[in-house]
Amino acid sequence: MNVFEKIAEDVYETYISGKCGIVLEIEHKQELNSVVEILRQKYFSGKKVLEIGYTTKNFSDKAYFAPAVYQIMNVTRQIPDDEIGLQDVQPSSYIAAALEKFYDKPGVGVIVIGNYHLLDGENKSKTLRVLCDKLKIEKNNNALILLSVNKIKNLPDELYPYIYTIHSKKPDIEEIKYKLNKFIEEKNLKINESFQREIISYLQGFYTYDIDYIFKRAEKIFGEKAFDDKEKKILELIGKEKVKLLEKDQLLQWSIVKNINIANMEKIKKYLCESGIIMKNLEDAIKKGVNVPKGILIMGLPGTGKSLFAKYAASELKIPLIRLDMGRMMGGYVGDSERNLRMAQQQAEEMSPCILWIDEIEKGFAGSGTGGREEGAYLKRMVGGFLTWLQEKNKSCYIIATANSIKGLPPEFFRKERFDECFFTAMPSSKELREIFKVHLLKPERKHVADIKNSISPMEKAIENILQWAAADNRFMTGADASTLVSNTFRRLYIDYNLSNNNNLSKQDYDREHLDEVMKAEFENIKVYSETNGEDIANYYKTIRKSNFINVSECISRQNEENYDKCLSYFISEEISKIN
Structure with a gap:
């Protein structure tokens, strides 16, 4: 049973239960037409199905765009006004008059107003009056009045007691899989199973007609490359269409993620890999007693890789990354914030399987137990709604929530059955910094600095010297500091090379020869995190010691500590002693 058949079945079951007024929240006219056609053929066979639409009419020798009645058949026809006695009705009263005429007329099964x-x-006020008058009197054998709106909130309040609302449905994984397989068969394409799963996961959240459009557009723009498992052009197109889709409500953001290389974080990488095995085999896992993975919370100082890990997770699991910015949830009126969060959660579930990255979660939920009476109340409602959803959700919408601090977050966040696990990132050790530097220095356009020269590469020499200088000066870096340092170094190397007269050296040779000295100079020019945020580091480590969070990386044993690590530990202890 496809989406339209399910909606038509819901409509008919509601109608025979005694509700003659039904509103469909549906965006595309084609979808409404598909539902109406199923109703006509399957449930109202032998009865007239009428639609009140619009056409061009002449009044007082002038042409107007005015309402008209259509009979939906195999070939839909417009019914002349004089045939149904509405020739003298003014356009502003036409819809109300048509409802009066046909609602309880024998032989009429459905009246549609899209x-x-x-x-x-x-027109709306007069139609509303007739709808309320007719629908408040329950009679058998009256016609079904089927309205459609783009959003339920656009319905007038007076109508709610007399109507039943049905939300539009988006195709599930099985229906998307069916449509993809049908397209592959029609076009005689060869797509491996892994890439098919990626396409299906990316298409979650679209309406049926959107999916048909995307297939045709991808074929038109990219040709055979659209479905090539190396080019993956169709995923780029889906990403762009997802951006447009989410821009309508401006609650979620779609992120296009390619291969992400991330240093260290061994423990959390292993945990993600295990969760990924369950998500890829979700139905089988559930049958064998495994709960649906909920997600993880990562606390960490700015620049220590929390956000990068969310992107890495999407790249590793080959599923879309959707970002929820808590700042976007905040509305200007009572109830707006809770409503926005519920809508965002619903949209994310519709797009599952996906990673839902909730960035800086503390911005939305910290302080729910403090503040003024009204502010505290709405925050408590938001927290309660979010945690209930997190605990009860059964879709493979995997949460990665990041926080710079958990101060002010309610203790309910950290109970079991909320997040699967809570992790923290620390200031990187010497070993981790080496790996971070190498990630940035071994990019294709920079990796020439790793060429061995005199038993050690320029890259290794520069890294070791930076670690020594940093330890000596108590200037301890985050991953973001290391990334900035490498970026600044190659900017300076490029400028200096172009200003110099070293025409006898290639750019790569110049980089190898000057990397160490330029990197040192650039290190002296930047302010690293420990220089400006000593108190923040102290407060953060105090919080870690009181929590049961898991370190994302393997801890270094005392005997393996290097001078940099010992100096970092001493620095943190000193900073903590200042605030005690």
């Missing part, structure tokens, strides 16, 4: 929210003021 895009009710777009009716002009006078």
Whole structure:
């Protein structure tokens, strides 16, 4: 049973239960037409199905865009006004008059009014009056009045007691898989199973007609490359369409993620890999008693890789990354923030399987137990709604929540059955900094500095010297500091080479020869995190010691500590003693 058949079945079951007024929240006219056609053929066979639409009419020798009645058949026809006695009715009263005429007329099964929210003021008010008068009196054998709106919130409040609302449905994984396989068969394509799963996961959250459009557009723009498992052009197109889709409500952001290389974080990488095995075999795992993975919370100082890990997770699991910025949830009126969060959660579930990255979660939920009475109340409602959803959700929408601090977050966040695990990132050790530097220095356009020269490469020499200088001066770096240092170094190397007269050296040779001295000079020019945030580091480590969070990386044993690590430990102890 496809999406339209499910909606039509819901409509009919509601109608025979006694509700003659039904509103569909549906965006595409084609989808409404598909539902109406199923109703006509399957449930109202032998009865007339009418739609009140619009056409061009002449009044007083002038042409107007005005309402008209259509009978939906194999070939839909417009019914002339004089045939149904509406020839003298003014356009502003036409829809109301048509409802009066056909609602309880024998032989009429369905009356459709599409895009009710777009009716002009006078037409809408008169139609509303008739709808309320007719629908409040329950009678058998009256016609089904089927309205459609783009958003349920655009319905007038007066109508709610008399109607039943049905939300539009988006195709599930099985239906998307069916559509993809049908397209592959029609076009005689060869797509491996892994890439098919990627396409299906990316298409979650679209309506049926959007999916058909994307297949045709991808084929038109990219040709055979669209479905090539190396080029993966169709995923780029889906990403762009997802951006447009999410821009409508401006609650979530779609991130296109390619291969992400991340240093260290061995423990959390292993945990992600294990969760990925379950998510790829979710149905089988559930049958064998495994719970649906909920997600993880990562606390860490700015620049220590929390956000990068969310991107790495999407790249590693080959599923979309959707970002929820808590700042976007905050509304200006009572109830807006809770409503926005519920809508964001619903959208994310519709797009599962996916990674839902909740960036700086503390911005939205910290302080729910403090603040003024009204502020505390709405924050408590948001926290309660979010945690209930997190605990009860059964879709493979994997949460990665990041926080710079957990101060002010309610203790309910850290109970079992909320997040699967809570992790923390620390100031990187000497071993981790080496790996971080190498990630940035071994990029294709920079890796020539790793060429061995005199038993040690320029890269290794520069890294070791930076670690020595940093330890000597108590200037301890985050991963973001290391990335900035490498970026600044290659910027300076490029400028200096172009200003110099070293025409006898190639650019790569110049980089190898001057990397160490330029990197040292650039290190002296930047302010690293420990220089400006000593108190923040102290407070953070105090929080870690009180929590049961897991370190994302393997801890270094005392005997393996290098001078940099000993100096970092001493620095942190000194900073903590200052605030005690």
